[in-house]
Amino acid sequence: MKHPYYPIELFRSGFYFFTGPYQRVLDFLAPRLKERDWEITRDDLQDCGGYCMSFTTPNGVANLIWVPDVEDEFVLFHEALHCSFNILRRVGVPADADSQEAIAYLQEEVVKGCRKVAKTFKYKDPIKAERGDGQSVVASAHRISKGGF
Numbered sequence: 001m002k003h004p005y006y007p008i009e010l011f012r013s014g015f016y017f018f019t020g021p022y023q024r025v026l027d028f029l030a031p032r033l034k035e036r037d038w039e040i041t042r043d044d045l046q047d048c049g050g051y052c053m054s055f056t057t058p059n060g061v062a063n064l065i066w067v068p069d070v071e072d073e074f075v076l077f078h079e080a081l082h083c084s085f086n087i088l089r090r091v092g093v094p095a096d097a098d099s100q101e102a103i104a105y106l107q108e109e110v111v112k113g114c115r116k117v118a119k120t121f122k123y124k125d126p127i128k129a130e131r132g133d134g135q136s137v138v139a140s141a142h143r144i145s146k147g148g149f
Helices: 023-029 035-046 073-090 097-120
Strands: 005-008 013-019 050-057 060-067 138-144
Touching: 005 097, 013 023, 013 073, 013 097, 023 035, 023 060, 035 050, 035 138, 050 073, 060 073, 060 097, 073 097
Parallel strands: 013 060
Antiparallel strands: 005 013, 050 060, 050 138
16 A cells, blocks of 8 residues: 555545544645645644545545544544545535434444544654645545544
8 A cells, every 4th residue: 555545446436544643644745735735734634623525636536534543432433424424525425314323334434444444554754744735625624623623
């Protein structure tokens, strides 16, 4: 596994998953995001307890989840729900009462994916990124406050 990525084939989607220091997310995003989007993301990550975002790529939109500790189920489920909504919105499934099963099953798959990636991927922390220099922009971002709600 080159990157900590979990595919969700049914929706032709998936997500990158990071745990541990948020610097891993910044290092991953630096070559991908435009500088201003990277700076905003950096500022958000410094003051939160979990993060989910989607960002543009040459192939469409990518999703990313960061939780400091994969064992913190409250934060993991919170961010997995954001990721699920991002994926469903992209394929045209509305976030309403008629879509509850799709939302619940996808959230379950995202949580399973996070746990699988955390168990199998070995993070190699590179030199800290100083700024973003790519062409991607943030499509949406959600964060949970440190300490939960």
